[in-house]
Amino acid sequence: MRIVSACLAGIWCRFDDERIVDPRVEALVAAGEALPVCPEQLGGLPTPRTAAGVVSSEPWRLINENGTDVTAQYLRGAEETVRLARLIGAHEAILKENSPSCGSCKVRVADISGPRREWVAGEGVTASMLRRMGVNIFSEENWLGLTEGEIAVETPAEGD
Numbered sequence: 181m182r183i184v185s186a187c188l189a190g191i192w193c194r195f196d197d198e199r200i201v202d203p204r205v206e207a208l209v210a211a212g213e214a215l216p217v218c219p220e221q222l223g224g225l226p227t228p229r230t231a232a233g234v235v236s237s238e239p240w241r242l243i244n245e246n247g248t249d250v251t252a253q254y255l256r257g258a259e260e261t262v263r264l265a266r267l268i269g270a271h272e273a274i275l276k277e278n279s280p281s282c283g284s285c286k287v288r289v290a291d292i293s294g295p296r297r298e299w300v301a302g303e304g305v306t307a308s309m310l311r312r313m314g315v316n317i318f319s320e321e322n323w324l325g326l327t328e329g330e331i332a333v334e335t336p337a338e339g340d
């Protein structure tokens with residue numbers, strides 16, 4: 181069983197009000213092989229919401245474009261996602277790259293004046309917590325699929 185970023189399954193949950201869909205992820209959910217989760221919604225943030233970025237990861241600190249500290253919401257969403265991953269016995273997660281929650285190779289960063297339109301190598305809060313509990317983390321950019329259900333496909337989703 182897998183956790184997947186809900187936005188990759190076409191769920192309306194992105195910060196920028198856009199809907200994206202990765203047909204591979206949508207197919208996994210339709211087959212009952214993946215649970216779609218949006219950590220930022222689980223953390224209590226609205227959709228759409230103000231873009232945020234990672235200031236630091238030890239300890240975690242995230243701020244949004246208004247300069248508001250949203251660390252508590254991001255941490256809560258990550259913790260709830262970890263709880264769901266435990267409940268379903270998730271062994272793998274396919275998470276949206278570039279997100280300050282779901283990014284596993286690149287994340288949006290921020291400094292004290294707010295998030296920059298810039299992505300750097302690193303992990304988001306949720307990706308980091310899931311990895312630390314032993315879940316294999318992939319993004320829509322590096323997941324090759326086909327380990328459950330032989331569900332093929334090609335189309336990567338656009339950046340967060």
Ligand code: SF4
Nearest residue numbers: 186187218276279282
């Ligand atoms: S990248 Fe993660 S936090 Fe952002 S909209 Fe998608 S599921 Fe939600």
